[in-house]
Amino acid sequence: MLRNPQLNAKGELQHLLSVEGLPRELLVQILDTAESFAGVTERDIKKVPLLRGKSVFNLFFEGSTRTRTTFEIAAKRLSADVINLNVAVSSTSKGESLLDTVANLSAMQADIFVVRHGSSGAPYLIARHVKPHEHVINAGDGRHAHPTQGLLDLFTIRHYKKDFSRLTVAVVGDVLHSRVARSLIHGLTTLGAPEVRVIGPQTLIPAGAAALGVRVCHSMKEGLKDADVVVMLRLQNERMSGTLLPSAQEFNKHYGLTADKLALAKADAIVMHPGPMNRGVEIDSNVADGPHSVILPQVTFGIAVRMAVMSMVAGGG
Amino acid sequence: MKLLVKGGRVIDPASGRDAVGDVAMADGRIVEALSGKPDRMIDAKGLVVAPGLIDLAARLREPGYEYKATLESEMNAAVAGGVTSLACPPDTDPPLDEPGLVDMLRRRAKALARARVYPVGALTVRLEGRKLTEMAELAEAGCVAFSQADTAIENTEVLWRALQYAATFGFPVWLRAEDVWLAKGGVAHDGEVATRLGLAGIPAFAETVALATLLELVRATGARVHVCRLSSAAGVALLRRARHDGLPLTCDVAVHHVHLSDMDLGFFDPQCRLEPPLRHPRDRDALRAGLADGTIDCIVSDHTPVDEDRKHLPFAEAEPGATGLELLLPLALKWGVQANLTLAQTLARVTSAPARILGVDAGRIAPGAPADLVVFDPQAPFRVSAQTLKSQGKNTPFLGLELAGRVRATVVAGNVVYEA
Structure with missing residues (x-):
């Protein structure tokens, strides 16, 4: 009864429902x-x-x-x-x-x-x-x-980094509501990325996140250190101020990707974003448009x- | 009418009796011996004869939700499941907040002459948690207790006053412990499974926060509170301490939560969309332990027939609940076997214990007691299927599973109301 519903009897792809459970x-x-x-x-x-x-x-x-x-x-x-x-x-x-x-x-x-x-x-x-x-x-x-987004993220990472077996990947922001993060995390753990981190305030990290095979970090300093790949998540407008966050500005200050914070990552780190971006909230323009950014190739x-x-x-x- | 149930293994959890023998009944009561020949005889050789089951939570869906189930369909389900007395929560449409509704429900149920129905009245008008209902009037109309069903009272002052008022008259109050705000929007236990499936979570502390509030108010008011559908290990621990302190509390658990956990959600199985949510396997194990050591008094079916249209939806949109009247006995037996209990110990949780909470003279086999019995074969297997369920609701996570324990006959007030 609990056969993976996206594979047929021969183990081929019948549907694509989730990255989780794909061999x-x-x-x-x-x-x-x-x-x-x-x-x-x-x-x-x-x-x-x-x-x-x-x-x-x-x-x-x-x-x-x-x-x-x-x-x-x-x-x-x-x-x-x-x-x-x-x-x-x-x-x-x-x-x-x-x-x-x-x-x-x-x-x-x-x-x-x-x-x-x-x-x-x-x-x-x-x-x-x-x-x-x-x-x-x-x-x-x-x-x-969001399996096709997760797959294109994996494709992008493989394109620039060739091999998953030594990578440190940081996923930053609203992990709680993010289907993109879930799909990417399952893909990375399946392909053997040794260190996947999620970074955000406690209010945006779901319960039991560690069970997904990630390390939970609450500061960019800890989470971005020596990262090869930085994936910024979109922060929905309605979640920028209220019970999860006090304001977009405060979020930007602590978790927005600026050139300064990006300097904590490896020199050849790539920056990804599933789009659409909130410039000045989760990512600054000089990073989004800068040399580390592979956001447009992701779309292609x-x-x-x-x-x-x-x-x-x-x-x- | 004289009835004799002959040669069965008679189990009376209340007295601990467990011996082969006969049970004689006349004029709706159990008697020591019959004078003269019985009008009817049931051969119970090789079968168990026990008090009829008492279920403290069975939704009959009338009035208001007749498209989900009718009194007739669910009363048939009750007796097919060996349930001879049931309490129905007030979350009908309109809710049971007026004596006229309660009276009508009782009369309709009585006319069907199946199980005995004990309505639980609404604690607040329209279950809105703002104004108290006329509890004394409702009690006169036949309400045995007062409850909010699955709707919590947000305002703690209202909760306090409701408990004070109920305590004045000695009315029992049956409440679920769930903080409205912490549970808001949630559809599954807040944990690894919900995180993986992307379902909004209800943390276990939604239960303990509300339970802690409730326990303090019980301390303050002395109200007799029955805690319904406990779901978490932390909740069991809190309740165990409170009972140890001597608070006037009783407690039940839904039969689904005795057997299932959030792992059973699989790939978004809407049959596992329940209230409270199925929690971690550790929570399930704590509930089982609490049930075994008496922290939790009894098992209820939490019977909730839901029509197919409301279940064939994405998990979060599916209506919560599962049908259960016909599965209460086999699932209780399954737990008893797994927990290494005697049949009498197991059956106590669905007969004598709930009878005590309900405050009715039932749930025992002794001269003078109402002639409410179930005759069943504890070993006989059957497969749970939509075709065999009498309930109009075919919604259960156990669909397709094989269970043991088939009811052969159900007797209410000395009349055979079900036979198979």
């Missing part, structure tokens, strides 16, 4: 496949016919222009037909249930559902109810997971990673 070989295979697509995205004719005739439904129960767009571009480069549904403002607002929405779209011959939902675990519910030839890709569910790699995932779940046979 190391499969993770490496996804990254290698993405590597091969990275070349495609640089060609003049940026299309391969792997998903020709297949339909990809972008099912976003929660708004996100950027993630939806990168999935759309990735699907089109694989020659799939893409249908964008902004369900946040259509059927569900009329009272239709999540499973009814999916059943209706399924009747329109979908092959891949790219799902974003505000509730943790929603893509699991959908994956349990779709037909065997339909695939679900989680594009972010609640605080739980994201397309190759999403092509890899879609081709692996639906491209066979």
Whole structure:
């Protein structure tokens, strides 16, 4: 009953729901496949016919222009037909249930559902109810997971650092609410990164975080020391002042990435951010635009990673 | 009507009796011996004959939630589970805060002639935690205790006054211990599992903070408080000390929390969305130990039928609760076997102990006691399935599992109300 629901009986990727539970070989295979697509995205004719005739439904129960767009571009480069549904403002607002929405779209011959939902675990519910030839890709569910973001972060780190076995990675900010952090942490521990740190005030670090295989630090001084990779998390506007934090300014002072603080990390450290950034809150502009930043390459790699995932779940046979 | 249950292993937890024998009943009561021939005989050879189960928490969903379950469906479930008396919490729609509602519920239940129903009245109007209900009126209409169901009283002054007022009349107050603010928005135990799954947590100290407040108010008012659905190891420890100090407290645990922990959430199984949340395996073990040493008096089903539509949702959006009337006996037996207890010791937690808390003359097999019995085969296995559950709610984390303990007959007031 507790078989990993994202793998089929042969251990291949049936859905992509979470980075957690993906075996190391499969993770490496996804990254290698993405590597091969990275070349495609640089060609003049940026299309391969792997998903020709297949339909990809972008099912976003929660708004996100950027993630939806990168999935759309990735699907089109694989020659799939893409249908964008902004369900946040259509059927569900009329009272239709999540499973009814999916059943209706399924009747329109979908092959891949790219799902974003505000509730943790929603893509699991959908994956349990779709037909065997339909695939679900989680594009972010609640605080739980954002596996394609985690994978593109891993891809970026591998691109610049080659090897995970000696890396110190620091993940900074609102870990409590971050699906990006969870997905990246699972990937890093699976690929053997020896030291993953999370840095933030106690109010933004979830209970039992150490069980994820990370070291919890409450100061940048401790957490950034000799880091090879610094991943800044987005701080949502509504969490900048209230019971979790007193103000954006105070957060910036203690946990915002400035050039001074970055100097604590290794000289060749890279700086990442899943976007969209709050300049002057979690990251200063001179760092975001500086020589250590790989924030824009992350976006480019994201397309190759999403092509890899879609081709692996639906491209066979 | 004269009824004879013949040749069974008669277990009476209240007296410690455990011997093969007959139980005779006439005019709704247990009698020493029948004068003349019985009207009906049940052959209980090879079966256990015990007092009917008493469940302190079973939602019947009427009035207001008939699409989830009806009195009829849930009363059938009760007797199929060997439950002959049950207390129903006031969280109906409207809540049980008026004598008329209580009276109607009791009359409807009586007309169905299955299990005995003891309504628990609302402690505050509409369960809003602001104004006291007319407790004396409600008691007259048949309420055996007063409670807030799963809605906490935020305002500690209201809680204090409610306990004072109830203590004046000697009414028992049944409360869950959960701090509203610390539990707000949470759907799972705040720990490693919730962190991994990205679910908003309810820390264990949401229970102990509220429990500490409640214990101080019990000290101040002398109210008879029954603590419902304890969920954490720290809560058990706090309660153990308070009982040791001699506070007038009793306590129950839901049968799910005796067997499950947050590990059972698996990949977001909405059947494990419960209130209070399933906590760490260490908490579960402490609850079991508390139950064994008497810190926790009894096990309840916390029966909550939920319709499929409200369960087929992402975990946090799914309605909490599980059906339980028909699983109380087998799950209690399972715990007893695992805890190395005798059948009499195990059954005490679902018969004599809850009877004492309910303050009714039931839960024992002795001449003069009400003729409420369950006849069951403790070894007979069965698989929990939507098809076999009589409850309209098919929502349980135990779906598909094999359990032991099948009810063969249930007797209420000397009438055979269920047979299989």
